Amino acid sequence: MNRAKRAVIFDLDGTLIHSLPDLTIAVNKTLAMAGRAPLTDADVGPMVGDGASTLVTRAFDARGGLPDGNIDLWLERFLAHYEPHAADLTKPWDGVVETLEKLKAKGIALAVCTNKPTKATHDILSVLGIDHFFAVVVGGDDAPALKPNPAHVEAVLTRLRVGADEAVMVGDSVNDVLAAKGAGLPVVVVSFGYSKNPVAELGASYVIDDFRDLYEAVVGRQ
Structure with missing residues (x-):
């Protein structure tokens, strides 16, 4: 990146946190209500990232489809299972906390831009003790559109009062x-998340294998 950055905007699931175990449990409890067989973490991982509604739809598609076509009902049931337990097994990836501390100490504003519902996002950040790092959090139900629509990122930029550059x-x-x-932002991709595609093929500005490497990518070698 050619100039120092004033802000870093993070995705949540697979980027800051390993949330797959709790997601899989909630998915399987929802499937069980319809008499469907459970899925594994490996099954659910590629389903994550497009919002809770899409996750539930994909889970049922893998097990014969929605029983009545009523996604709103099954989304409500999924969230009833997931939201009270969203941080039972979920943990930050190794190196996340120390990197957030270093970035914030450098005066860089931090934000979360996630397709996950806002309540679950705030609950997870709070339980994990990392909520204080973030000046702005925009969840999927608090955004004008979900990623990959850039309006989601633009909403975060507006709240941060920083430009894309x-x-x-x-x-x-x-x-x-x-x-x-x-x-209009450069993007760093972590190699250890839940991408459906090989990370080298995503077109990122940088790919990092260790979260700690993010600091140098943003701030430069000190």
Whole structure:
């Protein structure tokens, strides 16, 4: 990146946190209500990233389709299982906390831009003790459109009061790359998230294998 950045915008699932175990449990409880067989973490991982409604739809599609075509009903049931337990097993990836501390100490504003519902997002950040790092959090139900639509990222920029040339996006999926590029931001992709596609093919500005490497990518070698 050619100039110092004033803000870093993060995706949540697969980028900041390993949330798959809790998501899989909630998915399987929802499927069980319809008499469907459970899915594994490996099944659910590629389904994550496009919002809760799409996750539920994909889970049922993998098990014969929605029983009555009523996604609103099954989304409500999924959230009833998931939201009270969204951080039971979920943890930040290794190196996340120390990197957030270093970035914030440098005066860089931090934000979360996730397709996950806002309540679950705030609950997870709070339980994990990392909510204080973020000046802005825009969940999927608090955004004008979901990623990959750049309007989601643009809403975060507006709340941060920074320009696209002053920020960088950090994510793990093609949705993050497309949303960031559409909004005019460079994008760093982590290699250890839930991407459906090989990360080398996503078109990111940088790919990092260790979250700690993000600091140098944003701030430069000190």
